[in-house]
Amino acid sequence: MGIETQVVDGSLMVSKMDYLPPKTPLKPPINALAMEAAKQCERYFKNPSHAFDLPLKPVGTIHQQKVWRATETISVGSTKTYGEIARLIQSGARAVGTACGANPYPLITPCHRVVSAQGVGGFMQENSPGLFRQIKIWLLKHEGVL
Numbered sequence: 430m431g432i433e434t435q436v437v438d439g440s441l442m443v444s445k446m447d448y449l450p451p452k453t454p455l456k457p458p459i460n461a462l463a464m465e466a467a468k469q470c471e472r473y474f475k476n477p478s479h480a481f482d483l484p485l486k487p488v489g490t491i492h493q494q495k496v497w498r499a500t501e502t503i504s505v506g507s508t509k510t511y512g513e514i515a516r517l518i519q520s521g522a523r524a525v526g527t528a529c530g531a532n533p534y535p536l537i538t539p540c541h542r543v544v545s546a547q548g549v550g551g552f553m554q555e556n557s558p559g560l561f562r563q564i565k566i567w568l569l570k571h572e573g574v575l
Contacts, residue, residue: 430449431446432458501539503539505573541569
């Protein structure tokens with residue numbers, strides 16, 4: 430995971446997290462918050478029920494925030510479809526998918542738990558087919574869904 434932090438209104442916050450390509454050289458965290466975020470990611474990878482507790486930079490449109498809040502209600506080991514989330518927040522399934530693809534805090538905001546009515550579905554509006562969908566499948570297996 431790539432972890433970015435930023436000072437917002439005098440407080441250090443996580444500003445973005447990214448899945449890095451497998452051959453990306455790893456760098457040590459550059460501050461205490463990035464170190465804590467890395468530790469919490471490690472805890473999640475050992476135990477998918479780990480609850481993250483990190484200060485996150487407020488981001489996203491009102492619609493994106495509704496989608497992300499809805500995904501946070503999906504418990505570990507469960508999924509909801511894009512359509513179910515859309516009905517819950519009175520939106521469209523494609524708009525939900527777009528918001529999930531723009532999620533700046535994967536793992537913390539578990540958009541990987543939102544799936545297509547016909548299967549796993551896409552993930553993170555990937556430009557290179559395969560990697561992010563493989564990550565989604567791995568995460569769902571890790572959480573006991575697949």
